[in-house]
Amino acid sequence: MHGNDCIFYLLSRSARRSARFYKKQLEGLGLTPVQSMVLQALALQDGCTTSQLSKASELDNATLTGVLDRLSPAGYLERRASPEDRRTQHILLTEQGRSIASLLDSLTEDANSKFLSGLNDDDKDELKAFLRRF
């Protein structure tokens, strides 16, 4: 079985390539692809708990802790203890966080178009449909 026929290799390679591409688009913002995704996911459910954000972004809880550890001192979000459940942290975007999330949204839209410019709309939909399944 050659690498080019192996789905694990192909997915890992494409993910790395796409992350490199996206990273370039983010240049100057001081944000990584993952940080960008997390901020955008958070913007859709501002104030949610770490676990909820972990599910939404499908990032391991431990991984997310590290991401938040870096976004917080950067001034994009705050952790706030929950009044009802003292195990839980609520994550809230700051003003700056909301602002950058909105910027990231259009930047990401753009980056998507560029990255997939070789595909027509049907193919784009088909590829995405595949990826949602796995």
Place this chain on the structure above:
Amino acid sequence: MHGNDCIFYLLSRSARRSARFYKKQLEGLGLTPVQSMVLQALALQDGCTTSQLSKASELDNATLTGVLDRLSPAGYLERRASPEDRRTQHILLTEQGRSIASLLDSLTEDANSKFLSGLNDDDKDELKAFLRRF
């Protein structure tokens, strides 16, 4: 733009999911998905240089160094200085390395079938064709 429409998110998520799946299949062998891929790539060009292996596996040179650093003491391969060019290291599979690579080959074939069992052959080909492009 929702995460489920973002190609960067979708690719990264699918790659993580597939790596988790493949990792489970490798359980007991003491090898990671990347290590398995590198060993299989190496089996196709035993004795090649680090750079060549880096290109073949599309892994960063620095990343590959670390992978080889772990595979070597495990007894799967050897680094040998090149007689012509003293900058270069040739990577050679040991007997054990060839043996495990062959085992990995069939295991990976199996794992591919399982992971993609929800797709018919045409869809499999189409998905792989997409991924080869990006």
Place this chain on the structure above:
DNA sequence: CTTATATATTTTGTATGCCAAATATTTGCA
């Protein structure tokens, strides 16, 4: 020949990614 440049690899530093263990707190059940 010698020096500037190019090439091959490793090292360093930062950021995921994930598992397992540790902590803290809540919930369910006897």
Place this chain on the structure above:
DNA sequence: TGCAAATATTTGGCATACAAAATATATAAG
């Protein structure tokens, strides 16, 4: 009530991933 089991989060350890710097060697230009 009291305590075992469940839940939320963090921490520690190891393995990618990659950019930039460091190191070593080879090659080319003068």
